[in-house]
Amino acid sequence: MMNKVWILLFALVAMVNAADSLSFVIHADQNGGTGLKYEYKNCTATKCILFWQDSIKREGYIFQGWTLQKDALDTFYVAGSRIELPSVADGDTITFYAKWFEVKKPKKVNGCYQIANANELYGLAYTVNGQDSFEEESNICAELIADIVVNKNVLDSKDSLAADAKRLLQWLPIGNSYHHFSGRINGKGHTISGLYFDNSQQGVIALVGYAKDSVIIDSLGIVDSYFVGENSIAGFVGGTSTHTKVAINNSYVHMTIKGNMAGGLVGMVRDSSSVSVSRSHYSGLLTHYNKVYELGGLIECVGPKSVIQIKDSYNEGYVYTSYHESLSDSVIVGGLIGSVGELSGIFTPNEKYIDTLIIENSCNKAPLESSGEVGGLVGRIFSKYSVIKNSYNTGELNGLTSVGGLVEYMSGTMVMSNSYNSGALRGGKKVAGLIARIEDSDLNISTSYNTGNVVAFDRGGYVSPDASGLIGILSESKVKVANSYNQGSVQEEYGERTLKGAGLIKTQNVGASFKNSYTVGSALAYDALLTCQNCEFPDMFENVFYETLTADDSVVAHAPEDFTNGTIAYLLNSFRGDGVNGQVWGQKVGTDPYPVLNGAGVEGYNPGKTAIRAMKGPAKKAKFGIYDVKGRFIPNMNPRHRFQKFLLLPPQR
Incomplete structure (x- = not known):
């Protein structure tokens, strides 16, 4: 019939x-x-x-x-x-x-496909993928001329799946492993909502699946959407071939993403590629499906020999993995990027570095939680040259192993300036306010700080916890820190027993130097002073200020009022030497509890009051130390010790 x-x-x-x-x-x-x-x-x-x-x-x-x-x-x-x-x-x-x-093929205007509805959005995917009777095209130009709704009310207020999944139209990524996408998608300020995909056995899922040659996404938002897949799961671009350029500008994603390897905007970037993210952000929920390797708030991971630039962008999506011991190996979470370089262990040690990483005016604002390693901005970095400038983390970070307020691990050359962490940090191995682990590196940090509380806890004797305010553990590296500070409390927990950690750096290292800086909230500048209060003060500190007491509390290096009344700020602001200019410091006495990096100088400081006080004569056989007018420790007065660098003067009145 x-x-x-x-x-x-x-x-x-x-x-x-x-x-x-x-x-x-x-x-x-x-x-x-x-x-x-x-x-x-x-x-x-x-x-x-x-x-x-x-x-x-x-x-x-x-x-x-x-x-x-x-x-x-x-x-x-x-x-x-x-x-x-x-x-x-x-x-x-x-x-x-x-x-x-x-599925409708959109029409072209001036060589650019005009996307007005969901039917034409799928038509764009069919055209790139060469599916059904659609003739395959490459180097596509597409523009949205309206907000696109594929499915309605996909997520609830907690970013969980709200709709009946059986009735949702499943998304078909633009570009696949056989038909890569290249070209430009201009959202023109419009959004795509209701994208849905759920197949844990399939990878490379995003608005654009596979990208090749050059891809630009501009002025586009993806909202109320939900992706579950195996790896390379992201909002805009799932994965790239080698030698690919990806640029994402003025765009954002708010959706739930679940994948063993996933990124809020971009998934896996293959080697010899470049990615630029500008004035863009991710929000929502980013987590793993089953196993987990790498999660990044903006970018999952980047292969060697690549160039990455992130400017004026941020993550405020909750990124987490299950907090379980069995998942602790090789699990990396980063607020902006999971890992940079050393992609999947394919390359030899000499080939694992990217060429350049630049993070500028960018931040992570959301909590990050991992069964392994966590970095507020980046999990791991293997880079020939990196810059982190005017960037910060404010999210609470929790990791079963190492946690860095900005970077968990780095190897290579880096310049960090005007950057900070203010989020609480807690980890079961190495934890530091700025960078937790540094290996084979040349690192220069200036005008940067930590105000977040730092806690390293004992995982049942598995790993001895190490906590520090700025820098964690060094290995075969050179580190220079100037005009920087730590205000966060630093603690190491051994069951019910808690010890104070290091204020600036965890270990004494001949490759490290600190100039014109200070720490409060932790009693020590570096952990060697725990057991050696009267040892020779190392050359690694110059014009560095910190509160510290001997075991019997008989010696005060700098009293708390020295930090509040402007004395320390005045000494910091007055420092000049070896390319370090202290005029970046300032403090408004009575308002600022500590010196800050605002360059305003010291307001309300009364130099007539002595701040570095003369030490009272110690009791017989009591431990004591001698400090100069700037608060620098002077070695034991023994001819065999080097103390000629220091001049002992009476307090200035």
Whole structure:
């Protein structure tokens, strides 16, 4: 009968006061499709369960389910659905219509596809992927001319899946492993909402799946969307081939992303590529599906020999992995980037570095939690040259192993300036306010600081906890720190016993130097002073100020009032030497509890009051130390010790 297929389905109708049953006819109208396969069960008069398991097919369309009204827009039923039937009598006929989503090829204006609705957005994907009767094209230009809605109300207020997943139209990424996307998508200030994909066995899922050559995404928002996949799961670009340029400008993503390797905006970037993220951000929920390797608030990971620039951008999405010991190995979470260089261990040690990483005027604002390592901005960095400038982390960071307020691990050359961490940090291995672990590096830090509390805890004797205010553990590195400070409390927890950690750096190291800096909140500048209060003060500190007491509390290097009354700020601001200019410091006495890096000088300081006080004569056999007028420790007065660098003067009045 024409193109219609009639199917007889007998059902038992349970009547309330009768044992009789009814039988009726169900007519399945394919509505233009072919190849129907089905399985059915008995129906009742009030409810029926559809068991058509295999979708029928239609060229240029996506099968969504069955509806009682032909071409209904929103109401349809899928396999396994319980549906309300109209009242039926014995022998009646009920017609179900196949519901189709039409894929439409958008029109070009001045060589650029104009996307006005979801049908044309899928048409763009079909065109790039060469699917069905759509002729494949490369080097695409596309523009949104309206807000696009694919599915409605996908997420709830907690970024969990709210809609019935069986009724959601699944997204088809633009570009796949055989047909890469290259070109430009200009959102022109519009949004795409309701993208949905859920297949934990499939990877490289995003608005654009695979990218090649050059990809630009501009002025576009993705909202109310939900992706679950294996790896390379992201909002804008899932993965790239080698030698690919990706630029994301003035754009944002708010959605839930779950993948073993995932990024808020960009997934895996292969080697010898470049990525530029400018004035863009991610928000929502970013987590793992099963296993987990790397998660990055903006970018998942970047391969060697690449160039990365992140400017005026931020993450405020909650990024986390399950806090479990079994997942602690090789798990990396970064507020902006999971890892830079050393992609999947493919490359030799000499090949694992990227060329350049620049992070400027960018930040992480959200909590990060990992069963492994956490970096407020970047998890791991292997870079020939890196710059972190005017950037910060304010999110609370928790890791089962190492945690760095800005960077967990770095190897290479880096310049950091005008950057800070203010989030609370807690980890089960090495924890530091700025960078937790440094290896084979040349690092220069200036005008940067930490105000977040730092806690390293003992994982049952598995790893001895190390906590420090700015820098953690060094290995074969050169580190210079100038005009910087720590105000956060620093603690190491050993079960019920808590010790103070290091204020500036965890270990004494000949490759490190600190100039014109200070620490409060932790009693020590570096941990060697824990057991050696009267050891020779190392050359690594110059004009460095800190509160410290001997074991019997008989010696004060700098009293708390020295930091509040402007004395320390005056000494910091007055320092000049070896390229370090102290004029970056300032303090408004009575308002600022500590010196700050505002360059305003010291307001309200009274130099007539002595701040570095003369030490009272110690009791017999008591431990003591001698400090100069600037508060620098003077070694034990023994000819065998080097103390000629210091001049002992009476306090200035």
